[in-house]
Amino acid sequence: MKEIKKEHTNGILDLSTPIEYLKGIGPERSKLIKNVLGISTVEDFLYFFPLRYLDKSKIYRVADLKEENVEIQLKGKIYDLKEITYGRGQKRLSAKFRDETGALDLVWFQYTQWLKDQIPLNKELYIFGRVSLFGQQFSMAHPEIELEEKREKELRLRPIYPSSEKITKRGLNQKFFQGIQAHILGHVTGLVQENLPQSLIQSLKLMGRQEAFVNIHFPKDTSAFEQADIRLKFEEAFFFQLGYALKKQYNKTSAVGNPFPLVGDFFNDFYQNRLPFELTNAQKRVLKEIRNDMRLPIQMNRLLQGDVGSGKTMVALLSMLIAIDNGFQSCMMAPTEILAQQHFNSLSEALFGTGVNIRLLTGSTKAAERKIIHSELENGTLHILVGTHAVLEDKVKFKNLGLAIIDEQHRFGVEQRAKLWMKNKIPPHILIMTATPIPRTLAMSFYSDLDVSVIDELPMGRKPIITAHRREKDRNSVFRFAKDEIDKGRQVYFVYPLIEESEALDYENLMGGFERVSEAFPYPDYAVTMLHGKMKPQEKDEAMQYFASGKANIMVATTVIEVGVNVPNASVMIIESAERFGLSQLHQLRGRVGRGAEQSYCILMTSDKMSSDSRTRIKTMCETNDGFKISEVDMKLRGPGDILGTQQSGVVDFKRLDLAQDGHIIKAAKDTVEALLRADPSLQQEQHQALKNYYIKQYKGKNKWGRIS
Ligand code: ADP
Ligand code: MG
Numbered sequence: 025m026k027e028i029k030k031e032h033t034n035g036i037l038d039l040s041t042p043i044e045y046l047k048g049i050g051p052e053r054s055k056l057i058k059n060v061l062g063i064s065t066v067e068d069f070l071y072f073f074p075l076r077y078l079d080k081s082k083i084y085r086v087a088d089l090k091e092e093n094v095e096i097q098l099k100g101k102i103y104d105l106k107e108i109t110y111g112r113g114q115k116r117l118s119a120k121f122r123d124e125t126g127a128l129d130l131v132w133f134q135y136t137q138w139l140k141d142q143i144p145l146n147k148e149l150y151i152f153g154r155v156s157l158f159g160q161q162f163s164m165a166h167p168e169i170e171l172e173e174k175r176e177k178e179l180r181l182r183p184i185y186p187s188s189e190k191i192t193k194r195g196l197n198q199k200f201f202q203g204i205q206a207h208i209l210g211h212v213t214g215l216v217q218e219n220l221p222q223s224l225i226q227s228l229k230l231m232g233r234q235e236a237f238v239n240i241h242f243p244k245d246t247s248a249f250e251q252a253d254i255r256l257k258f259e260e261a262f263f264f265q266l267g268y269a270l271k272k273q274y275n276k277t278s279a280v281g282n283p284f285p286l287v288g289d290f291f292n293d294f295y296q297n298r299l300p301f302e303l304t305n306a307q308k309r310v311l312k313e314i315r316n317d318m319r320l321p322i323q324m325n326r327l328l329q330g331d332v333g334s335g336k337t338m339v340a341l342l343s344m345l346i347a348i349d350n351g352f353q354s355c356m357m358a359p360t361e362i363l364a365q366q367h368f369n370s371l372s373e374a375l376f377g378t379g380v381n382i383r384l385l386t387g388s389t390k391a392a393e394r395k396i397i398h399s400e401l402e403n404g405t406l407h408i409l410v411g412t413h414a415v416l417e418d419k420v421k422f423k424n425l426g427l428a429i430i431d432e433q434h435r436f437g438v439e440q441r442a443k444l445w446m447k448n449k450i451p452p453h454i455l456i457m458t459a460t461p462i463p464r465t466l467a468m469s470f471y472s473d474l475d476v477s478v479i480d481e482l483p484m485g486r487k488p489i490i491t492a493h494r495r496e497k498d499r500n501s502v503f504r505f506a507k508d509e510i511d512k513g514r515q516v517y518f519v520y521p522l523i524e525e526s527e528a529l530d531y532e533n534l535m536g537g538f539e540r541v542s543e544a545f546p547y548p549d550y551a552v553t554m555l556h557g558k559m560k561p562q563e564k565d566e567a568m569q570y571f572a573s574g575k576a577n578i579m580v581a582t583t584v585i586e587v588g589v590n591v592p593n594a595s596v597m598i599i600e601s602a603e604r605f606g607l608s609q610l611h612q613l614r615g616r617v618g619r620g621a622e623q624s625y626c627i628l629m630t631s632d633k634m635s636s637d638s639r640t641r642i643k644t645m646c647e648t649n650d651g652f653k654i655s656e657v658d659m660k661l662r663g664p665g666d667i668l669g670t671q672q673s674g675v676v677d678f679k680r681l682d683l684a685q686d687g688h689i690i691k692a693a694k695d696t697v698e699a700l701l702r703a704d705p706s707l708q709q710e711q712h713q714a715l716k717n718y719y720i721k722q723y724k725g726k727n728k729w730g731r732i733s
Contacts (some may be wrong), residue, residue: 037211039067045208053196060191069208070216070237071679072201074183077243078152078415087125088268092157095184098123099150102130102169104403105143119143121151121164128155129163134193148172152182152198168191168199181243205241219718220259221711222595224696226583231255253680254689260681261469261642262695266719268472269697272325275473280649282426282450283325287315288349291342294536299338306481307335312453313477314343318427323445324453327471329461330479331651332615333486338458339479340429341371343455348380348407352426354450356705357416359459360430361386362564367431370590375408385411385420388561418445425452432456461657463650465687468694478499487620491646492600502627503544506596510550510577514595514622519613522556522582523603530582532556537600545578555581583609585616592620602628602645603638607658610645659684 037046042065044054058064076095084096100123108118117132117140130151132139153167216234218225219423225232231239231248236255243249253345303311311326317324330336344354356371358364368384375382383397383406397420401408404423409415425448445451456474467476494502506516516540520534534556542552553576555567564584570580572591577592579585583605597617602610610628618624628642644657664683681689700712707716 037066037215038210039070039215041064041066043069046204048203053194056191056194057196060188066208066215069204072185072205073240073680075186076184077181077249078184080180080182083150083357085125086121086123086128086162089155089162089388092155092162095154097150097152097171099148099219101146101148102143103145105145107140113602115693117143119145121167126485129158129161129165130167133165143261144169145172150175153240153640159688166197168197173678181249183241209238209241212699217714217718219715220262221715222700223711224700228258228640228696230258233259240557256679257681257686257689258693261686261690263679263719263722264469264681264695265472265690265694265697266700266715268469268722269694269701272473273701275325276322279323280450281318281321281453282350282352282424282448284315284318284346284350284352284453285427286349287346290348290378291345294345294375297344298374298378300374301483302333303338304481304483306330306479307339310477310479311339311342311476314339315346317347317475318343321427321476323451324455325474326453326455327467327474327476328455328457328479329467329476330457331461331482332459332612334479335620336431336479336481337367340431340455340457341374343429344408344427345380347427347453350426352424353401353404353409353422354427354429355411355415355422355425355447356429356431357411357413359412360584361388361412361561362530362589363431363567363654364410364412365561365565365568366589371408371410374590380407381405382408382410385409386561387414388413389414407500409545420447422447424448427455428452429457432459445684448710460612461655463655463664463683464652465683465690466664468687468690469683472694485621486618487621487623488649489597489614489624489626491614491649493628493630493642493646495630495632499629502629503591505625505627506578506598507545509625510545510594513593514572515574515576515591515593516578516596517585517594517598517613517616518578518580519585520580520582520597521601522599531556533601534580534582541578541580550578551576552580555579555584557582557584568725583613585613590619591616593622595620595622595624597624597626598629599626600629602642603630603634605641607641607644607654607661610641611651611654614645614649639727 034280042054043049043057043063044051045417046066046069049057051519054064061072063069080096080097082097082698084157086098089096098121102119102121105117105119107115109115117135119130121130130728131192140638149172150170151164151167153164155162155164157163163220182198182653183205184198187196187198188202216237216477217390218233220230220233224230231251231254233255236252239252240256242444260653314324314326314328316328328339328716340356344356347354356367358367363382364386368382373383381400383393383400385394385397389397397406397409401409401420401422409420409422415418420530428444428447444454462471497716519536520530520537522530522534534554538552538554543553551570553570555571559567567579568589569577569592574593595613598606599610599613605613614626617626628645630638630642634642640657640661644654648654683690701707703709704712707713
């Protein structure tokens with residue numbers, strides 16, 4: 025211990041030096057900093073980035089102050105310092121600050137005699153801090169003070185670090201942090217090593233790594249800051265992409281798969297004689313991509329993106345027929361029981377009379393049926409298993425699973441996907457279908473180990489859904505509109521929010537809504553049915569059938585119908601309390617109509633009071649039907665972590681990179697990584713050793729697939 029200390033006090037820092045050895049810190053403060061800010065080494069400090077910068081060349085005037093809560097710099101003099109006793113003998117220090125244009129109150133709630141003696145009176149100086157407004161009078165608490173005579177010559181942007189009261193109270197103010205950072209950066213030469221090849225730095229015109237750290241803390245000017253920012257973001261994106269690219273490369277070269285060379289009778293018979301409609305060009309193209317993948321003795325890992333209603337299910341079905349033609353079983357997983365049931369129904373119907381054996385496995389499958397499923401799976405007579413997560417259970421064993429399709433709602437992470445691989449000695453081909461489009465930057469990041477197919481075309485003759493925003497006062501006309509549509513033979517959904525925190529209340533609303541709708545649409549002229557999550561599976565199924573068969577005109581439901589429900593004759597979707605739904609949920613719900621050739625409508629009912637986020641969501645829905653555009657807005661509102669779902673939210677913890685803003689940087693990093701691995705797949709070249717070593721050091725153990733050494 026002693027020895028280390030000696031070395032560090034000599035001023036030799038390295039990145040792993042504990043912060044207590046830094047000048048001005050020591051054991052007490054280092055504990056505080058570690059607890060509150062999570063900083064324990066010199067390297068952590070380098071990555072402790074400013075929240076924002078104060079432009080020291082910019083000096084405000086008291087007379088120009090308008091808003092409170094802004095951090096500003098003023099130039100003038102302090103006078104009239106006094107102690108004021110208030111409350112129960114508490115004291116504060118107060119003074120006036122004046123420039124040529126006016127005066128401002130200064131106040132210190134916590135102070136020592138020493139501090140009091142330090143405050144320079146009647147001298148030209150600068151103060152920095154956040155102004156607040158009491159009545160008409162502006163004031164500043166705990167200002168930082170800089171005497172004119174001691175002012176730095178070079179007016180750089182001044183970093184403002186994230187802080188908390190707990191820390192400032194103990195004297196660790198901005199000046200302290202600036203001092204520490206300056207000290208570290210002053211010794212940084214040789215510490216911060218370049219981790220990207222020179223050729224790349226030159227071709228992309230990136231700032232060097234060390235210079236970037238210096239300029240992120242103490243930018244020479246705005247443009248230096250921007251360069252530093254881009255450099256550090258690029259670096260993050262680059263190594264992140266490298267991880268995924270190495271995984272993809274590993275999959276392609278080493279992940280053996282079952283080749284499906286044949287297109288046989290099951291596929292051909294269906295394609296020629298049973299296809300209920302002509303495939304769209306996009307469906308054909310995507311099917312070809314899948315077929316080409318599965319032909320090879322390499323495991324397919326493909327993401328199928330397509331907007332709601334673009335016809336992903338048919339692509340899935342045709343892919344499964346190819347598996348059967350090659351003597352393999354398939355499974356198709358859905359996030360909810362209703363959706364699994366729905367897939368099962370529509371697949372069974374489409375496959376009726378083809379000899380394909382298909383069964384459904386969910387949490388509520390009876391023991392007797394389970395037994396049959398287990399034995400048919402194991403002896404190979406079951407061709408297709410449709411189900412929920414129940415399919416993943418260890419008890420479920422296939423004879424030869426060749427293709428696994430995931431129709432997902434919540435995004436699966438890499439680890440979850442891997443679980444499916446284990447279902448067969450040679451891992452099955454994997455096709456992931458997204459329920460909602462994924463923002464481009466997320467697809468580019470978190471799915472970049474997958475190949476991506478996009479269905480970018482809706483079936484012919486679909487009319488864009490007309491979406492409108494209505495309020496409670498419009499209810500009668502909304503009901504009248506629904507009646508007109510029903511009279512034309514159409515069907516209508518009313519959807520109510522059911523959000524867990526306020527479940528009891530939501531449940532009441534749903535029941536109230538059901539009654540109100542039943543009154544407005546009385547039996548026997550109209551038939552209303554209801555569907556919600558608390559119903560038994562059999563009741564759900566009956567309600568669904570009642571509506572799907574056209575016997576019921578109206579379905580009152582919660583979001584259980586959100587994903588995948590398919591009743592093409594339904595043409596009106598009325599969403600109650602629409603301000604409470606998320607954007608992707610609204611888009612999914614709207615996707616339940618517009619599935620036939622009729623003009624369809626979506627009516628968003630809201631109260632008069634809405635948050636600004638709600639307003640943005642409603643407005644976006646009224647403006648566009650494009651799921652990709654909607655997903656971009658959604659990401660801006662919710663942030664990428666929420667979009668990816670809990671499974672992956674941890675991995676979006678980037679230090680600087682912002683997935684909602686930095687799409688162009690991510691794209692550049694991805695292209696760069698791809699070019700790099702094309703030229704040097706196992707990173708053997710001399711010029712790539714630094715980046716390889718950095719990658720191994722940073723990500724060792726995190727990526728099991730990182731087979732480079
Ligand atoms: P999603 O991509 O949202 O899963 P589905 O697969 O459920 O969409 O398809 C939506 C509806 O469009 C279904 O009723 C389906 O039968 C129909 N459909 C799919 N492809 C076509 C097509 N090429 N032409 C006409 N209708 C189609
Ligand atoms: Mg679907």
